Amino acid sequence: MEKKGGGVEEENNEEAEVVRFAPLKSTSTSMDMMGQEGSEAPMTTTTTTTTTTSEGNNKKKIEYRKVTVPQHRFTPLKEKWLELYGPVTEQMRCDMRMNLKTRKVELRTTDKTEDSSALQKCADFVQAFVLGFDTQDAIALLRLDDLYVECFEVKDVKTLKGEHLSRCIGRIAGKGGKTRFTIENATRTRIVVADTHIRILGSFQNIKVARDAICGLILGSPPGKVYSRMRGICARMNDKF
Numbered sequence: 001m002e003k004k005g006g007g008v009e010e011e012n013n014e015e016a017e018v019v020r021f022a023p024l025k026s027t028s029t030s031m032d033m034m035g036q037e038g039s040e041a042p043m044t045t046t047t048t049t050t051t052t053t054s055e056g057n058n059k060k061k062i063e064y065r066k067v068t069v070p071q072h073r074f075t076p077l078k079e080k081w082l083e084l085y086g087p088v089t090e091q092m093r094c095d096m097r098m099n100l101k102t103r104k105v106e107l108r109t110t111d112k113t114e115d116s117s118a119l120q121k122c123a124d125f126v127q128a129f130v131l132g133f134d135t136q137d138a139i140a141l142l143r144l145d146d147l148y149v150e151c152f153e154v155k156d157v158k159t160l161k162g163e164h165l166s167r168c169i170g171r172i173a174g175k176g177g178k179t180r181f182t183i184e185n186a187t188r189t190r191i192v193v194a195d196t197h198i199r200i201l202g203s204f205q206n207i208k209v210a211r212d213a214i215c216g217l218i219l220g221s222p223p224g225k226v227y228s229r230m231r232g233i234c235a236r237m238n239d240k241f
Contacts, residue, residue: 073130094107
């Protein structure tokens with residue numbers, strides 16, 4: 001998917017129109033966002049490049065984002081590529097491609113990009129999918145401004161090993177995922193449990209309520225007690241609004 005040399009090349013596929021571009025020389029690299037998943041960590045890198053537009057001497061900044069794709073998420077990314085590519089290019093007006101050599105999703109702004117935060121939203125959208133969220137859930141990051149993704153591990157709350165760790169993960173998920181679904185519906189969040197890694201997608205207040213409930217389950221509280229406490233907090237939050 002990569003072409004040597006500068007410039008922009010357009011290629012019409014049967015399913016979608018793919019815009020391929022060669023990265024320009026970067027002038028600065030600023031932010032690294034990392035989230036762990038086993039031995040490989042999804043990482044977002046920011047690169048800003050200043051170029052001159054054709055209208056005159058007005059200089060416009062072209063920004064880049066690179067999201068690292070772990071080995072175990074490479075196949076799902078290939079299957080859902082068109083579902084990710086459409087919103088990024090059509091709604092947010094950004095360019096997107098997959099670099100097969102470095103195994104990174106590369107994003108950049110274009111002349112048609114109007115929103116200054118569009119590129120960061122696209123990077124958060126792709127990274128949420130890499131972390132394990134469904135495309136339908138991750139796309140909310142493009143449409144809403146007050147959504148975030150929080151990641152933590154079981155060992156950050158309590159050090160558990162062996163069967164104790166297995167029972168802890170079982171308490172969080174519940175039978176058939178019942179406990180996780182209950183927390184998601186009560187707090188209006190989305191939760192991904194990947195081994196000992198826990199990811200929560202939602203607003204700031206809802207993430208806090210869901211995180212407190214999960215921490216209670218990790219510390220050994222019975223699900224019934226956690227449910228009653230969570231319902232009380234959610235009821236008070238609804239009364240405020």
